[in-house]
Amino acid sequence: MSNSLGTLFKITSFGESHGPSIGVVIDGCPSGMDIDFDFIKSELIRRRPGQSKITTARNETEAFEIISGVFEGKSTGAPITIIIANSDTRSKDYSHITNVYRPSHADYTYQEKYGHRDHRGGGRSSARITAGWVAAGAIAKMFLKHTNIHVQAFVSQAGTVKLETPYTKLDLSKTETNIVRCPDAVVADQMIELISKTKKQGDTIGGVITGVVSNMTVGLGEPVFNKLNAAIGHAMLSINAVKGVEFGSGFEGAIMKGSEHNDAFVAGEKITTKTNHSGGIQGGISNGEDIVFRVAFKPVATIMNEQETVDEYGNTTTVKGKGRHDPCVVPRAVPIVESMTAIVLADFVLRARTTKFEA
C-alpha cells in the first residue's frame, strides 16, 4: 500500500471503517504555527455523516485527539498525529457481505489483491478514512492562511441538475448556506429534491464538484513530474468515487481553437490574463490566476435494490444494500476536495521556498 502523500508537507493515512479509530500523521508542518482546534472540529463537522436528511444516517460526532506534534497550542515541527474515533459502527449490517462482492465496490479487488480483508463497512476502502484527510486539510488550510491562498469548493452538479452559471458570477460564500453545498439557492433546491427523490427510490446519483483556489501565488508547481495540475489531479483521483478531473477549459478545450483558447497576458501592477482557460496553471506552474478544476463523482455503489453478483467462491448470487449510506456523495465531498487541494498546495508552498539560489 501507499498511504503517504506529499514531499515536504506529507500526510500518512491509516484506519478502517469499523476499527476503533482512523487517523492521520502530518509530517513536515512547519513549527510555531497556531493550531486552531475549533477549526479542525468545524471542518470534520462539514464532512461528518448524519449532517442532513440527504446524507447517510451514520452518526459520528467526530471526536478527535491530537496525540503528537502540538505543544502549548503550537506546532513543534514534530509529526502531528490526529486520531478520530469510529463510534457509531454497526458491523452486523455487513455480515451478509462477508463473502459476497458488492458490484462496483472494492470488495473483489481487495480480496484478489490482498487475499485477506476487513469487509466491515468496506474496511480500508471506505470513505470513512477521508475524515483523517479533512483533519489534515484543516492543518494545511491554517498554513495557507498566512499566504492568503484561499481554497473553496462547491457542488456544481448533482445527477442531471447542473449549475450553469460561471463561478465568477456566483457568491461562493453562500456555499455553506444549504445542505447540498451549491452556492446558487435555486439550483441547490433542485439538487436537494433530486437527491431526496433518488434516496426514496433506493437508488443513488453522482455529481461534480468545482474547486477554486484564489489569491494564488505565482510559481507553485514542480515540473516535469510534479506539475501543480498533476499533483492536484492525483489528489482528486485518490478520493473515493472520483472518475475524472479537468482543469480550466478541460474537455471542452479540445474543441476550441488556439486563437480562442489562448489567455492573453495583460500588463498591470501584476501581470494577469484576459481569460483563464488555463485554469491558473501554465507549464505545470501557477500563473497567479484562480486555479479552477472540476471533479466527477460516480453514483454511490450501494443501492437498496437487489443486484446480481458473485461470491468469493465464484458462485452467482444477489446482494442488496443494508445499513446507512449516502444517496449522493458530493455534498459531503466538498470539504474533502478542499482538504486534498490544501494539502497539495501546502506542500508546494514549502517547495517553492527552495527553488531559487538567493545568494
Place this chain on the structure above:
Amino acid sequence: MSNSLGTLFKITSFGESHGPSIGVVIDGCPSGMDIDFDFIKSELIRRRPGQSKITTARNETEAFEIISGVFEGKSTGAPITIIIANSDTRSKDYSHITNVYRPSHADYTYQEKYGHRDHRGGGRSSARITAGWVAAGAIAKMFLKHTNIHVQAFVSQAGTVKLETPYTKLDLSKTETNIVRCPDAVVADQMIELISKTKKQGDTIGGVITGVVSNMTVGLGEPVFNKLNAAIGHAMLSINAVKGVEFGSGFEGAIMKGSEHNDAFVAGEKITTKTNHSGGIQGGISNGEDIVFRVAFKPVATIMNEQETVDEYGNTTTVKGKGRHDPCVVPRAVPIVESMTAIVLADFVLRARTTKFEA
C-alpha cells in the same frame, strides 16, 4: 524540480528543447531482460516531429544511444540511460521571444518561478523532452510484454471531429494505418482535413486521446494514495497540454444512477463484469477488465497570428508564432500517452510482487 516518476520502475527525465540532447534514466528495470533497440527506434519514430503533413516540420532522426545499464543486449539491473540528440534546432526562430511571454505557454511561469530560463524552443517546458519518456515507455512495454498486458491509445477527437463508436466495436490495430492515429478510417479523414484546414489558417486545435489497457492483471494499484487511476491520471496530467483525464464513465457517470452505473459481476472461469463503467479500476485497484480512460488536450498555444501579450519588463507588446509547430498535438501524443501508461503499469506490476506474505 521533480523530474523523477515511479517507485520501483522509476524514470528521471532531463534535457531541453535546444540543448545538445535530451534523455532519460530508467532505474529499477529488472535485470536479464532483452532490450529491443529496433522497438525503441520505432516508438521514437511514432512520436517524432516531421512525420507527416499534419505535424511540425522539425526534422529529428531521433538518433539515440544507450550509455548504461545494458550489457550484451540485456538489462543488468543498473540504471538504463538513453540519450537522444537534438539535431534540428533553430534557436534563432526564438530570438524574438527572448523577453516576451507567449500567451498560454510556460514562458511567464518559468520566468517567475526560476528567474532564469532557457527560452529557446520553450527550453525545459517543451514537449521535445517527451521523446525521452517514449524511449522509457518502450522499455516499459518490453517488460509488460511478458505479462501480456497490452497498452494501446488512439485519437478519439480532434477539435470538433469526434469518434462516436465505442472502442469495443473498433479494430484498434488499424490505429497506425493513418497519420492522425484514429482507428476509424472515415473519421480519420475528417480529422486530417480539419487539422490541415486549421494549419492553413495559422491556427491550432485540441483533441482527445483514448487509452485502453487490455489483458489486465487483477490487483494492480496501491491504495489509498497511489491508486491505479490516480497514478495514471498523474502521468497523463504530466504530459504537455493535457487539461483533463477521466476513467470509465468519467464525467458522464455523474448523471447516471447507481442502478445503471454499477458493473454487475459475472461468474465464469474468471470473474468478469457485465458492463465496465468502472473503467477497469475499483477502489483504486484493477479488476481485470480493460482499463479505459480519456485524455483531453488543449489546442497548441503557438499560433501564426498576432496576439497581444506582455514582456519581461511588464510592457504590452505583440507576439506571433515563428518556426515549426504542430497544428494539433494529438496524433503525435498517442505514443506519449501509451508510454506514460506503460511506465506506470510496469511500476505497479513490480509493486504487486510485494503485496502478499507468501510464507
Place this chain on the structure above:
Amino acid sequence: MSNSLGTLFKITSFGESHGPSIGVVIDGCPSGMDIDFDFIKSELIRRRPGQSKITTARNETEAFEIISGVFEGKSTGAPITIIIANSDTRSKDYSHITNVYRPSHADYTYQEKYGHRDHRGGGRSSARITAGWVAAGAIAKMFLKHTNIHVQAFVSQAGTVKLETPYTKLDLSKTETNIVRCPDAVVADQMIELISKTKKQGDTIGGVITGVVSNMTVGLGEPVFNKLNAAIGHAMLSINAVKGVEFGSGFEGAIMKGSEHNDAFVAGEKITTKTNHSGGIQGGISNGEDIVFRVAFKPVATIMNEQETVDEYGNTTTVKGKGRHDPCVVPRAVPIVESMTAIVLADFVLRARTTKFEA
C-alpha cells in the same frame, strides 16, 4: 522533519516523551501474515524502562493497541498502526530545564531549528519514541521469520569493559539471561558492576552493541545509494546516542593488507567464504555470510552532577539531572538495534522480489 523510513516496508514514527502516547504506522507489511501480539509485547518488555536495577526507574507497562491494519489476527495489507501509552510521565521533573540547554542533549538544537519545542522529557528527541520502533521491529521480525533470516544483537562493551571473544565462539542464545544482555556471563557481571558503580556516582557510561544477522539470503541490498550497509548504517545512526557504526573488519580493516583482508571464496553446496572481514556484504549486497556490525553509543548525557551551561536567553547557568535516567543505554538498546535492523531487512527482502525479469 523526516519521520518515515523505508521504501516498501515503511515505518512512520510519531509521538513525544510526555504526550499521551507514542506510536508507529507500518505501511507495506504484506497481507495475510499472522500477527503475534504476545511477541510484540515481549519485545516491548525487553526495551521497557524500569526493567532492572541498571536502567531508569520510569515504569512503563508498554500497554499497546493496534488500531488499524490487522483483521482477525492477520495483516490486511493496510497500514498497521500501533499506539503505546505514556503512562508514567513526570513532567515536573523537567520544569527546571524549560529554558535551559542541557549539555549534549538536543535542547539547544531543537530550539534553534524549530523555535518552539516540547521540552518535557526531551519531547520528540527522547529515546521514548524508540518503543514504537521496537513494535514495528517485532512486525518486521515476524515477516523475516519465514525467510529464516535471524537478527540478534548483544552488548559487547559497556564503558571500559569489553567482550573480547569473537561472536562465533559465543552462545548468543544466552544474551537474555542477564540484565546487561551480554552473552558471556563473566563479562556480563563485570559490566553490571561497572554500570552500578557509575550510577552511584551520578555519572553515566557508553558502550557498544554488536549485531549479527544469520541465515542471510544472498542478494539483499540496492546499489549504489541503498547498499545494505548504507541502509543499516542509516538506521543505526538514527538511534539516539549512536556515534559510530562499522561492518565486518570496520576501522580495524584500515590497517590490514588486501592479502589478509580478502575473504577467499570456498566452493560447496553453496558458495561461502573462508573469513568474513566483509561482514557479509560485498558491493553493498549480502553474500550469504553473517552480517556483522558494531554500533557505538556515547554515555548518557543526563548526569546527576552539576554542569555549566547556557539558557535560552544566552545567560550562563548550571543544570543538574533530575528525574529517572539510565546510567548506560546499551542494555535497553539491544532490542532497538535488532528492530531497526529487522525493519531494514524486511524492506530489502521485499525489494529483492522485484530485481529480476523472470519472464
Place this chain on the structure above:
Amino acid sequence: MSNSLGTLFKITSFGESHGPSIGVVIDGCPSGMDIDFDFIKSELIRRRPGQSKITTARNETEAFEIISGVFEGKSTGAPITIIIANSDTRSKDYSHITNVYRPSHADYTYQEKYGHRDHRGGGRSSARITAGWVAAGAIAKMFLKHTNIHVQAFVSQAGTVKLETPYTKLDLSKTETNIVRCPDAVVADQMIELISKTKKQGDTIGGVITGVVSNMTVGLGEPVFNKLNAAIGHAMLSINAVKGVEFGSGFEGAIMKGSEHNDAFVAGEKITTKTNHSGGIQGGISNGEDIVFRVAFKPVATIMNEQETVDEYGNTTTVKGKGRHDPCVVPRAVPIVESMTAIVLADFVLRARTTKFEA
C-alpha cells in the same frame, strides 16, 4: 537498484566502468546559480586515476559535458546532467574474470542478485562511477559557498601510519600539497613510503579519511529518520570500500563517562561548546560546531598475487589481479568524501528553508 540520493537536492547516478561514459543528474539545484566549469574540472582532476605514482595508472582526462540544466552559465532549475567519458578502458584486462569471482569484490553478489552483469572493470560496482558523484559534489560546493559552509577532508591514516595530531592543530589548507592528501608533511611522507612499498609487493592497504565541516549553520538535520549524522553516514557507507563511519568521539566515546563526554555550552555572541565530542551534531541536528567524522576504508581487493576462489559454475580456481589498480584508495577518496558530504549538506540547507512557519 536505488541510484538516487537526496530529497530536494537529489542526484541520480548512472554508468559503468567500461561503458562509453558515466554521469549524474542533479535535480533540485536552485536556479540562477553561476556554474563554475573550471571548478568541476579541478574537482574531477583531484579524483582522477593516474594522478600520481601511488594511484592506478588508468589515464582518464575526465572530459565532461553538461548537457542540460545550465543556460548562459547559470543553473535554470531544470535537472543538470553531466556526462564524463570513459576514454581509457582496457576491457581485455578483465577477460580472465568473466566467470570468476574475485575475492572481496562484488562479482559474486552482483551475479547472484542480477543473474546478468557487466564484468568489465567491475561494471556498475566500480569506483569509476564516483567521478559522477564528484561532479555533482562540485555543484553542491558551489551552492554551499554562499552559506560559508566549508567541507574539507584529508587522509588521517594509511594502513598502519596514523596521523595522531588533532585536526584543530593542523593546517588543513596543506592537504593538497602532497600526493597522499595528508596535511602533515612528515606523516604524509611516511604514508607515501608505505603505499609505495605495498604496491611493490603487489599488495594493498586500507586507511581512514577524516571529514571536517566548518562554518556550520545551526539547525541542519531532519529527525528522526534523516538526522544529519544518519544522512552523512548513509552517504559515506555508499562509497566503495567504506567499512565504518564515526562522528565526534565515535567508538572512543563508548569508554568515556558522561561527565567527561558532555560538551558544556558557553555563552557568547553565539552559543558554542567547550569541547566537541558531539562532532557538531546533537539530536541529529547541527549545533554550529565543526562537524567531524572519520571514515574507514578497507584495503583494495585487487591484489597482484594469486588467490584461491570459485567461478560461476561453482568450481574452485585461482585469480590474480591484472590491469591497473590503486594500492590504497584513500588519497583519491578524499574528494569523494567531500563531495558526498557537500551533496548531503546542500539538501539539508534547502530543507532548512522549510522548517519554520514564518507567518
